[in-house]
Amino acid sequence: MESLKKLNHYLKKYKGAAILGGIFLTGANFFLIWIPVLIRQTMDEVEALGADESAEFDSIITILFSSEAGAILAYNSLLLIGTVFLYGILLFATRQTLIVSSRKIEFDIRNTIMDKLLQLPQRYFSANRTGEIYVRATEDVGRVREYYGPVLMYTINTITRAGFIITMMIIVNPELTFWALLPLPFLSAFAYWVSGFINKYQLIIQEQYSRIAGKAQETFSSIRLIKAYNRIDYEQERFEEESDQYRKKKLKLDLVESLFHPTLNLLIGVSVLIVVWKGGLMVIDGIITLGNIAEFVIYVAYLTWPVASLGYTVNVLQKSLASWERIDEMLTEPIDILDDEKPAVEKKLKGSIEFRNVSFKYPGAEEYALKNVSLEIKPGSNMAIVGRTGSGKSTLINLIPRLFDATEGEVLIDGINVKEWGVQHLRKSIGYVPQETFLFSTTIKENIAFGVENASTEQIEKAADQAQVLDNILDFEKKFETLVGERGITLSGGQKQRTAIARAIIKDPGIVIFDDSLSAVDTKTEDAILEHLRVKLSDKTTIMISHRISTVKNADTIFYVQNGSIVEFGTHSELIKKEGHYSNMYQKQLLEQELAEI
Numbered sequence: 001m002e003s004l005k006k007l008n009h010y011l012k013k014y015k016g017a018a019i020l021g022g023i024f025l026t027g028a029n030f031f032l033i034w035i036p037v038l039i040r041q042t043m044d045e046v047e048a049l050g051a052d053e054s055a056e057f058d059s060i061i062t063i064l065f066s067s068e069a070g071a072i073l074a075y076n077s078l079l080l081i082g083t084v085f086l087y088g089i090l091l092f093a094t095r096q097t098l099i100v101s102s103r104k105i106e107f108d109i110r111n112t113i114m115d116k117l118l119q120l121p122q123r124y125f126s127a128n129r130t131g132e133i134y135v136r137a138t139e140d141v142g143r144v145r146e147y148y149g150p151v152l153m154y155t156i157n158t159i160t161r162a163g164f165i166i167t168m169m170i171i172v173n174p175e176l177t178f179w180a181l182l183p184l185p186f187l188s189a190f191a192y193w194v195s196g197f198i199n200k201y202q203l204i205i206q207e208q209y210s211r212i213a214g215k216a217q218e219t220f221s222s223i224r225l226i227k228a229y230n231r232i233d234y235e236q237e238r239f240e241e242e243s244d245q246y247r248k249k250k251l252k253l254d255l256v257e258s259l260f261h262p263t264l265n266l267l268i269g270v271s272v273l274i275v276v277w278k279g280g281l282m283v284i285d286g287i288i289t290l291g292n293i294a295e296f297v298i299y300v301a302y303l304t305w306p307v308a309s310l311g312y313t314v315n316v317l318q319k320s321l322a323s324w325e326r327i328d329e330m331l332t333e334p335i336d337i338l339d340d341e342k343p344a345v346e347k348k349l350k351g352s353i354e355f356r357n358v359s360f361k362y363p364g365a366e367e368y369a370l371k372n373v374s375l376e377i378k379p380g381s382n383m384a385i386v387g388r389t390g391s392g393k394s395t396l397i398n399l400i401p402r403l404f405d406a407t408e409g410e411v412l413i414d415g416i417n418v419k420e421w422g423v424q425h426l427r428k429s430i431g432y433v434p435q436e437t438f439l440f441s442t443t444i445k446e447n448i449a450f451g452v453e454n455a456s457t458e459q460i461e462k463a464a465d466q467a468q469v470l471d472n473i474l475d476f477e478k479k480f481e482t483l484v485g486e487r488g489i490t491l492s493g494g495q496k497q498r499t500a501i502a503r504a505i506i507k508d509p510g511i512v513i514f515d516d517s518l519s520a521v522d523t524k525t526e527d528a529i530l531e532h533l534r535v536k537l538s539d540k541t542t543i544m545i546s547h548r549i550s551t552v553k554n555a556d557t558i559f560y561v562q563n564g565s566i567v568e569f570g571t572h573s574e575l576i577k578k579e580g581h582y583s584n585m586y587q588k589q590l591l592e593q594e595l596a597e598i
């Protein structure tokens, strides 16, 4: 009930169209029942003609071709055509109002979902599988639409059509009405059972289908790996297994579906049989006319679909509600990274950063990824973070643009808690090059200009130059218009990283974060990039995460992270003097370098 109320909320905007659609549909059904009435009238009039002038007309053929009968037929046919025409127009108008507004509501809901998804915290995406989120925005929305479209339409249809038809039937003869309607509840129950089965099976089949799609996607995105490891046969077998499961389930569904219509027709047949039998007896007794039997047979046929759709509608409604509940669950998920009620800070960022006793635990994780981290850096300084893999470096810098919020303690920028900054303003002022480079399947130009609206060509070229990727880009035939990703060329690891750096610095941010962003370039290119960045970013706060001492040795402060805590910090020479973890790491890398040079 609660869900229904929320669903109807979306209908509000289209209330006018929905009411109009209901009126059109009622009108259509009103004209529909005139069709059997006209047929009965024609039959009765022609029959009366035969009974009247029995001397002149001795066979049905002569009756039909007599001018009086011809007039009756022509007149009634015209009425019939007119009625059918009006019925058709009103049905068209119904679809144009009811179904069209259901599509509009679908559009509204889908946009609401997308809006919400884009605002949800990183936490939500760690906790939910991408596939499930995708299903929310696609299939679930489609099923909810069925509530506004088919469910609403069939319900109005069933009520008005059955109302009109049963009234007409009772007017003709209540007893015959009773007999004609007798098999219909069975029909409805049968349709309910079958559509329930179909729904359940469709869900199973859908899941199987997602598995096949997922398998195919995984296979093709790792095709190089599969070929290199010679796993083609193995992958093919696994795919065939999934495919076979799909086939079997689908065949079972097909069996039930193909039994549905014959059974439906059987039940209608029974109803027609009863009408002809009981009605025939009544005709003999002179209670009703022959035309009434024809009329009743058509009524029964007209009732079939609304009655069958009753069972179907109940099932679709259940499905719509289940889908809606899943969507609603997501829509009511709290967006905890949100500008608080008090006016958010939106001033220009100077770039001092402070962590005060910050601890952080990933949602659902047992252990803390950061433990009591405190650090402070001045605006415009260069900070570096080193430490072994998995020590918490990326986690630490994720707290600065509020991709996650600290579990305990606080993170301050320019002395103000990050939670008080306008979150959009904050993120706009921070250039962040994530550890895993992601480029969109579009041109290099658009990839670089991603964070700024209306970036000029000069801006883009300058950023590319500073990231040392300009020469590479100019070597491509289409230069900045070169497509990358799925339909374009594949950039080398280092080219990708440098494109991502260009994307971060084009924003002219106050703080720039490089998470292991030079790992895929050689030391010579790295030196050149760092040299350029030093000039370009001289007045900005930079944070550089790296596994290479050469990258970090010129930083103002180097922090050594181990197991989520800062265990050493200072300048390169201070840390070397300390002879601790950092110095250890330095000695090892020196040795490696010497070995490499031999």
Ligand SMILES: Nc1ncnc2c1ncn2[C@@H]1O[C@H](COP(=O)(O)OP(=O)(O)OP(=O)(O)O)[C@@H](O)[C@H]1O
Binding pocket: 126, 362, 363, 365, 369, 387, 388, 389, 390, 391, 392, 393, 394, 395, 396, 435, 516
């Ligand atoms: N989304 C997540 N959910 C749960 N645990 C996570 C998540 N992301 C990272 N972790 C865990 O947090 C710890 C720190 O990870 P983090 O990515 O910060 O390491 P790192 O120092 O950046 O390592 P690397 O040098 O390999 O990039 C690891 O134990 C990791 O498994």
Ligand SMILES: [Mg+2]
Binding pocket: 393, 394, 395, 435, 515
């Ligand atoms: Mg990392």
